[in-house]
Amino acid sequence: RKALERATVRGPRPKPVYYGISMRDAAKRINTKYTANIEGTRKRIEEEGLTVEEAFEQQGEKFERNHNGMHYRDLVTGQGIGPRWSYNGAKYAWTPSQTKPEVPAVSPDVVVIPANAKYIIDVGDGLPDTGNMRVRIRAARYSATEKHPPTLRLFFGNQASNDSRVAVWAGEHDITVTAQPDSPEFYHWDVRLSEIARNAYRHITKLGDLPNPAEFLQIRNTSSRKVAVQIDYVEITAPTFDQWPPESHTRIFFDSPNQKNEGKYARKVLAQFMRRAWRRPATDAEIDQKMALLARFRPQCEDLQEAMVEVLASVLASPKFLYLVQAGEADSQGISDYELASRLSFFLWSSLPDSKLLRLAKQGRLRKPKVLERQTKRMLADPKAKRLARHFTRQWLGLELLDFLKIDTKVHGRFDPLLMETMKEEPLAFFAEVLQRNRSVRDFLQSDYVMINDRLARHYKLLELVGSNLRPVKLQPGDRRGGLLTQAGLLAMNSDGKDSHPLKRGIWLLENILNDPPPPPPPAVPEIDLADPEILKLTLKQRMEQHRDDPACYSCHAKIDPWGIAFENFDATGRWRDLIGKEPVDATSKLFNKHELRGMAGLKQYLLANRQEQFARALTYKLAAYALGRPLTFGDRAQIDGITAELREQGDGLQDLVILIVKSDLFELK
Secondary structure, three states, rough: OOOHHHHHHOOOOOOOEEEEEEHHHHHHOOOOOOOOOOOHHHHHHHHHHHHHHHHHHHOOOOOOOOOOOOEEOOOOOOOOOOOOOOOOOHEOOOOOOOOOOOOOOOOOOEEEEEEOOOEEEEEEOOOOOOOOEEEEEEEEEEOOOOOOEEEEEEEEEOOOOOOEEEEEEEEOOEOOOOOOOOOOEEEEEEEEHOOOOOOOOOOOOOOHHHHHHHHEEEEEEOOOOOOOOOEEEEEEEEEEOOOOHHHHHHHOOOOOOOOOOHHHHHHHHHHHHHHHHOOOOOOOOHHHHHHHHHHHHHHOOHHHHHHHHHHHHHOOOOHHOOOOOOOOOOOOOOOHHHHHHHHHHHOOOOOOOOOHHHHHHHOOOOHHHHHHHHHHHHHHHOHHHHHHHEEEHHHOOOHHHHHHHOOOHHHHOOOOOHHHHHHHHHHHHHHHHHHHHOOOOHHHOOOOOOEHHHHHHHHHHOOOOOOOOOOEEEOOOOOOOOOOOOOHHHHOOEOOOOOEEEHHHHHHHHHOOOOOOOOOOOOOOOOOOOOOOHHHOHHHHHHHHHHHOHHHHHHHHHHHHHHHHHOOOOOOOOEEEEEEEOEOOOEEEEEEOOOOEEEEHHHHHHHHHHHHHHHHHHHHHHHHHHHHHHOOHHHHHHHHHHHHHHHHHHOOHHHHHHHHHOOEEEEEEE
């Protein structure tokens, strides 16, 4: 019901509130003497023809010109003062206006935000409860000579009392400020106010009282390098609408010549809504049932829309919306055309089928191989296909482990949280690149490119990059990266946050990459006694060899350990290392078939030379299970083998694999 209330609107278009905040006014709030002196000095420069230094010497009270931290700054004289903010008393809260402010001319009065600093704008309790908030800033690089542009991230938060500050990422994307210092430009974020944490004391306590009901915006410089940004004007508008009523409303309550006839109109609304929600046309009996429910609600409601929202909520509460219900004959092995449309859409988009798929299903044409292939390519070209890259890759590689990883700061120092964010995104971006360009699935084992940004390039010690966006970068000989196995996030999540973990890395490779999980350990297996001083003298590889000598441990570890040891040149954060302490890294190992792996390079060579077929089948198995939304059984084995064989014949393209799965008999079976 809440979702429907957010999607629909009532009454006239809400009047927005506006905040127009110049940095001159913001600095004036902090120190009126500062702004008065600055204005007087600038006036003397202009009217008397004085140089900046001459005018500065004649200025009465002088202000700091060598600020290192965040500060308000006069770009003419170079003077500045530090900002201040506290939550109590609403001393720094701005008051919104009902009138849209005029955008002032570009001003030399700016706030300078260096890397890792954050600037707070207190908006009081003046924002509406719902709707889109647009935050516009006029910004530029602070330095024209810096190669790296600054990057900004928007947070939204509140602080009701001393120990209750909260600030959450609000803008959905970071802004890279490319404008030059003498030519600032406008940039903006959009924030859905109904979908973000709000101050619980709004509408309860008065502004200025405690608990504090105010909210704030926080603009944070998240640049990977020490580059600053300057902002001279901030404009906030809420709510904003591209149209009224918004599209989310008109898709449900559309215009119709029957609107004055409540019965006819309600039936049309229900038929269209149920068709989209249940992903098939509703039967007359199903619509009649909802119309009977509407008849019970209608006398208790102010108008038809209010009653319809209650009825539509019951449509969304139905198992027919919540689950992929398979209808048809009990002994039928195939799925219907509408079920095929749903399966395809949830596979590629993680969402409902669109009107094109439903129309083809209605016409009985969707399951034709050529039509199915065209629709698959169309859907993969849609931005919604990014969901496949995100959801499948996280499941396939077990990336949830990375969400809970804590890097040991005593060993590795303070670890950049934004680097960790990028490490989580790299495997997803890599899968999306392989998919969109139909690259070979062998690229997952080894590629001559990586998907990185400036932070990852520095972490990997590759050539310097500019910008926070992940993009394909060609590797140079000797770069030691490429494919999935050397990605920092995957290496880090298979560590303990302090050091590498060959056992976890070996098991992960067998389970996720080769789909050949090792057997579970037998009961009562002895652990390595790290309290024994003789054991502590051994290298990690020697400890593992000693542990493997135990007959109870050999059967498992002979299969696991050699794979994991090949990763030993990478530490707990995925950095390359040649030494562990003062000892050189020994990443050589022998597989159970006596083949010697010489580190990561040897591991990749072996997989490409001897395990290509196994990997292709493993990926086909994992992707098919995801597409069907169920575990595969022994009866599916022949189909998986057939899809894998066709994939190899066609050149191993990932997009080809998706199409082969979609066109297979397996995809059309229950």
